[in-house]
Structure formats: structure tokens, C-alpha cells
Amino acid sequence: MSNKPQGKPTKTAIRFTREADFPAWYQEVIKEADMAENSGVRGCMVIKPWGFGIWENLQRRLDQRIKETGHQNCYFPLFIPLELIEKEAAHVEGFAKEMAVVTHHRLVAKDGKLVPDGKLDSPLVVRPTSETMIGESFAKWIRSYRDLPVLINQWANVVRWEMRPRLFLRTSEFLWQEGHTAHADEQEARAETATMLEEYRALAEDWLAVPVIAGEKSASERFPGAVETHTIEAMMQDGKALQSGTSHYLGQNFAHAADIKFQDKDGGESFCHTTSWGVSTRMIGAIIMTHGDDDGLRVPPTIAPHQIVILPIARDEEAAARVLPAADELAAKLNNTVAFGNVVRAHVDKREVNAGEKRWSWIKKGAPIIVELGPRDLDQGTVMVTHRTDIGGKAPQQMDDFVTNIREQLESIQATLFQQAKAYRDARVRTDIQDFEAFKAYFKTDDVNTSGFVRAYWDESAESEASLKELAVTIRCLPYDQPTAPGVCVITGNPATKHAIFAKAY
């Protein structure tokens, strides 16, 4: 694994190593970094301050970009009438979806128990996504070409009942943003789809330091009803893919279903072309599994709730009287500087906890920079600095230099995280697998130290894609950067013109 101490096994801060038990390591990092926990409701999580702070910093950036690209935020209802779901479900027979269904609007006491009462005439569904509700509004709002484009977004909770929930990755309730747009023509709607996928790529790579492969989904992996689904795919440290954001060109399909039409410049009536796109709290799972190491989380400085944690070291009250104000002063100086376009976030940890435990708690949480400050440091005008990307490299810095160079240090940590993740990912994308036997052998091993993606020619047939099922492998995307020469499909040996990314996935 990347970032793992080489050589003989060493004791790590996380009880399970990535190599020994990746899923257990993942759960343990979340627990030790105090990011989230399961609640009393199956599949619904409690997101704690460190986890939610990361989400807020992701949100702030993405929301700013959503607005800068011309979108406005709205809010649509949590509940969807059953009739609307039926209208969209073109082929109702065979339809079965995991959704929370509200059937009553009251609780009453009966024999010392509370029971549902006030049965609704027609059940309501807790939104799993809002195409249907927003489509209803679009149909009302849009009359003429002058009303177009309509470019809106909402930040919301959605519910998709999960039988096998996992914190952040698969929860019955999750948080996300969903963008929905309506356009006069196909070209503009396709451009919108591409713009937002590029925003997601930039969010992942430039803000979260998570390298991704951008591309188009195969037909079978499309969002139901979409003409095209575009995706960014990240590689976790167990070699599996995590779909990290999607952008759909919906053609006129949803416009037909919801009757979203407009009078065009010539007085004729046309149906709109619509798009939708979303990123969710699942992205936090991607951050953990991309950047975490066997000592816990490592948070990219761009989104760390505290970028710098200052630990005052004082054995007695006399020392504390010197050190605590100095720590506050240092934090104030740091918080007066700017990095990544925002004010720097430094925090003084004054908890009554012993120094070693305190330092390790922040290593496990992945604070980018930890600063220890004791009386001797004050005498010497220095601070003892640990970068989370090099926890063995604790070293003194002149305090003034530390403040002056804080932006460079944070940027350097950010760059290191991206470079490490990219080197890891690039090394695990196999481009040398040419036939189905080698392909099967590769995906059968399931070795956390070698598994990853295969990039190879694919003949774009549904039949060849179906034969991946028994391997639990999927086509993640047809990446945008494609070879110019034709080749041979890695599954069938048939002629093929395009590369696909094959992987096991979350």
C-alpha cells in the first residue's frame, strides 16, 4: 500500500492495517478520527463534527463553483406523491425500488403505545432523487425560449433503503447536491453535462486531491432514463473503483414524462433537453480510502476543519500561563493569513488530555499540520512542527518563519497527497492485459497489494459486458482520452475502437 511503513511490521495507530483487513481498517479510521457513527436507525448515520466539517468545506467550494457557472439554489419537497413516481416509471411491471414510504400523518396513543394514525389517501415517497418533483416545477415555470435555460441546484438529504449499509459509502439517508437544468436544444444541454462533469473532476483532483478518471458510462450503467451518463471514477487503496460524481444528459426523456415544453423563437412548441448531476457524502468515503494510512485519516488541507492544530505543552500552571496565551496568539496570526483562497483555520487544543494521547488523536484525525509549543520553544522562538504526510519528520521551525510560510506548507501537503494518490493509482492501472484469460486471472486474485483497474479495448457489446458479471467486475467508464488506433476487445477478441476501464467497485 502507498504510504505504509516499509520493512518489518510496525505498530500502527489504527488497529487493523489496510493490508490485513481493508474494510475493518476503513471502519476503524472513521471511528478513531471521530467522523461518524451508526445511529439507532438502521442504515442512517450520525455525522460528527470532524466528518461534517470536511463535508462543509467540500460543500462551500462546490457551491461556489455551482454559482459561478450560473446556477441558483432552490429547495424542493422531501416527499414525492406516488403518482409521480408511477408516471416516471415507464414500465411499471417489474419495478421494485427500495424507498421509504410514508403512509400516515399522525401518531396516537393506544393501550400505552404509540401507533400510526391518519392514513394518507395516497402514500408519499421520501425522495430518492428529485427529477420527478423538479420536473413538475419546470413544466410550470417554462413557457417560452426566453425562460431558458433554467439552471438550478439543491443541497438536500435523500433516502434509498440499504440492506447492507456502510458509513458514507452506502447509507439509507445521505446528503448530496442535485443539479437540474432545462435547455432549448441538445447542444446546450450536452455542453452543460460536460461542464458539470469537469467541475466534479476539478473538485475531486484540485480540491480533494483525489485523482479520477473521467469518462462516459456504458449503456447498462447509465442512470435510468438518461441518454448519456458521465462519471468520475476514483481508485481506492484496495484497488476498487468508487464512482465519485455523475452528470447525466437526459435528452427529452424526462421532458416528455413531465411535459416540460416551451414556445420557441418561431412560435412552435418544443420539448426541453434536460440534465441532472450530483455529488454526495459518499465522497467522504473516497477521501478516507484515497488518503488514509495505517495511522488514520489524512485530510487534504483544502477541506480540513482545522488545518493546523496547536498543542500547548505545559507541565504546571506557571508554564500554562506562558504557553496558552502564546498558543492563542500564534493561532490568531495564522488565522490572519490566507491559503487556497480562504482564511487559514488554526485551532488550539486546550483539552485536559496527556500530550502523547493528544498528538495521536490529531494524527488519527489527519490534521495536516500539528504544532507543539512548550516553554522551551517560547524561549527559543521556535515551534515543533509535524506534517501529517511525514509524521516521523517532526522538526523545529522558527515561529516567524512558520507563520510566513504557512501557505506554502499547506500547499506542499496538498500536492504531496495528490502526487502520492496519483502515483498509487497510475501504478495500479494495468494496460498490459490483452486477453480474457489474463483478465480473469487478474481479477480473481483479489490481492489488496496488486489489484486495481484494467484499461483495455472493449467491443461495446452488451453481451461482452454481461460476461463480466460472474467476475464481479464492471465497466467503470469509457475514458475521454482514447487511443487513435483500433484494437481487439479484451473480452471477446472482436475488433474494438475504444478503451474501457474495468474494475471491481464499491
Next chain:
Amino acid sequence: MSNKPQGKPTKTAIRFTREADFPAWYQEVIKEADMAENSGVRGCMVIKPWGFGIWENLQRRLDQRIKETGHQNCYFPLFIPLELIEKEAAHVEGFAKEMAVVTHHRLVAKDGKLVPDGKLDSPLVVRPTSETMIGESFAKWIRSYRDLPVLINQWANVVRWEMRPRLFLRTSEFLWQEGHTAHADEQEARAETATMLEEYRALAEDWLAVPVIAGEKSASERFPGAVETHTIEAMMQDGKALQSGTSHYLGQNFAHAADIKFQDKDGGESFCHTTSWGVSTRMIGAIIMTHGDDDGLRVPPTIAPHQIVILPIARDEEAAARVLPAADELAAKLNNTVAFGNVVRAHVDKREVNAGEKRWSWIKKGAPIIVELGPRDLDQGTVMVTHRTDIGGKAPQQMDDFVTNIREQLESIQATLFQQAKAYRDARVRTDIQDFEAFKAYFKTDDVNTSGFVRAYWDESAESEASLKELAVTIRCLPYDQPTAPGVCVITGNPATKHAIFAKAY
């Protein structure tokens, strides 16, 4: 009504005047300002960009203050197990509450229809508030006095089924923040309750320009389970009160119910003292009914999605070629200045709509400043400026001066809105009503031009409070500023030491 043209009736931009039909005026302002609308789900609204933008600016300010006062954001589940609600409902018999109840987790197709399937072993309730869920977490998180205080907040949607919904004021789903804190002792918890009520007062008055009366609720108006409920009460332009934010000291009641206890410094075990406090999208209703006039909404500059709207005036393409870039340049200059601690928000409206209609659309939306910019203005280096607080006072300004003075102009509009609202409110708080006959006569008239609050002595008895019921009057609060001398209860004539605020209310 305040801000209404005096003298003979004039045509107004809103179809109903406040005087003629206040409820119809309210609905019409929301429609004409394009803030929100009803959805296909009874009681659930769609908040449109202009309404949601106002909410976002309110949120940003309050969120900042919540953090500056030491709280951290979290996220707790949407669903609450029925058993938890039962646990909190001390007296289950007689309990009946309007809540959305989830009973199934799947939809399946049957005879061409979708029907609920996958019945839950035990129903789930969509949160009406989160004391129960958060209490469960607090009980897990808190072990020792070292873990205290726990100071958290969440921004969330909540659902309370409404039989008679009204946009923003009473909706089945609404958005809010709910703060929840746990403390080692009563004194600290009471201080927290007071701190957050003061934050709400400051939010209302200093940010939203809505004057409020801060005080404590009477026992019958307390949040169920609270030891004390504190409130800010605003007066709408029909003289009715709108409760605009509440902060509860919950004593140890919820701690007992949820078993939230800690080991104190002496090794003993104590129950925590907890608080909760919230502000919701209802506040947008308060903004409309405090600042709106017969020409529509007037948005305080602090929270206006666009503080300045620039209307390029161009009759032909040649003019447009000069005016449009100049408008963009002006907006860029304005957006490079700062007001109320944030970057100024100017917007150029380039829609293909005739000039008059365009100007009125922004008057109805209540944009604080409207700027018209045509070729002649460019020749003269001027802009034509309308302040929403004085729409008859359209006047030219030198363009450079306009940019230089933008902060002062926005601050002046903000101050005007507050002063007008305060003068209106102060004039409508009757302090001269001394006996119950005069009191009844006052509240019976229901005249939108004279009705308001009564401030008078109250004997603090449940009996006297109960006699208000037939008048549809409630005690809004016992205000913090109290007389020093005793007096006589306005209802009973009994001796009384405290003033109460009496009003009809939303």
C-alpha cells in the same frame, strides 16, 4: 399601514393592499417576488431562487455566529424510531401528534400500480425536531466532565403535518437549524440559553432589520419538557405577533429521559443540564410581513440575493453594444467593494423584457437598489438610481460617486428599514390599557390599521391566562425589561409585579 402612500388610493404593484386584505397581500407578494410556491404535496413548498437566496444569506450569518460562539455542526438522521418518541412522551395516553410516519421501505408494481411493500418491523417517524435522536448520541458521547460542554448544531429539514398550511409560516416540511447542548451545571446551561437568545435577537434586529421583543414564555407556552422557554417576538404589519426564534433551558428533564450523565470531578455521577434552540424558514415570513409594502417585498440589503440590480437600457443593437459592457463593468466595480462584512452583490439583468416591466419586477422582488443605465447616462457619466425604500425618489448620481458611496447607501437603506419597522411596532404597542374591558374591546376590533400588542401587568396565574383563549389572544412573553414598581393585572385586577406582552399571533 407604514410606508403606504397617503391620500387617495393609488394603483399599487401588488393586487391586494395590506389594508384591504392582509393574508391575500402576503400570498401575492410571495408570488410576485417569485420567492416560493406550493408543490403537489399538500403543505410542502418549493422555495425558489429569490426566496432561497434570502435564506442562504440569513443562514450564512447565523452559522458564522453559531460557530463563533463555540458550536460545531453535525448531522443526525431524518428518521426517529417510534420507541424513542414513546420514551420521551412521558404521558403516552392522550398523546396525538401530527408527524409523518414511514411504515414501508419498498415500492413494488402490482396490477400496473405501485404499492408499498417491505413493511418495517417498527414504524419510523420523520423528525419533527431532534431532541430524542441527539439525546441518544449525547448519552453515548458523554462520559466525564472533561467531555463537557457538548455544543452542537444542525441545519436540517423537519416535518410537522399541517392541516392549514401557509407558505413559510406554516408548512409541513420546513428548514431550520436546531442547536443542542449539554452542560455540567445549571448555571452554564442557563447562560447558554441566554447567549443563543441574544444571538437570535441580534440576527433579527441587526441583520434582518426586524425589531423584536425578547423575553420568557409563560408556563403554558413553553416547549414541552422545557424548564424555561425564551423567545423573540416580532410584530407583523397586521399587528399580529410572530414568534421568530426560541431558546429552551431543558433542565435535567431530557437528560433523565435519554440517560445523559457524566462522572463529575469528585467521581460522582450527575445528569447533564441541556438546552435547545432554533430558527426556521418561518423567519422569511417575518421579513415579508415586516418590510413588505403595497408594491411588494423590500429585502434588507444584508440578505438580498442581489443588493444592486443594474438594468441596461438600449433601444437598438448599437446602444446595446455600448451599454451592456458598461453595465458589466459597473457590476464588477461594485462587486469589488465590501458592505456588511461581505463582498457586495450586484447583478446585471440582461433579460429580453421591456424596461418598465423589468424595473417593476425588481421593485416587487424588493432589490434594495435599482440602477438604470442608458446611452445618455454613459455620455454624462451618470447612473439613474432608485432606492427600494423610496421608489418615487429616482435620481441621477455620478457613476464614480455611486460606486464610492455604495456601502453608505446600502447601510442607509438597512437603517431605514429597521427604523420604519421599529416606529411602526412601537406605535402599536399599547401600554395604556389598564382593565379587562378595555383589553377585550381592543382585541375585538381586529382593525388592521390599529391592532397590535398590549403591554400590561399580569398576575402570572394560569387561570387569568386561560381567560384569554376566547379572545384568541396569547401571552407572547414576559419581556426582559420589566417595571420596577408593582401594579395590577390587566385581566384580574389582582396585584402583579410583571409586565407581559399580549397579542394575537401567527
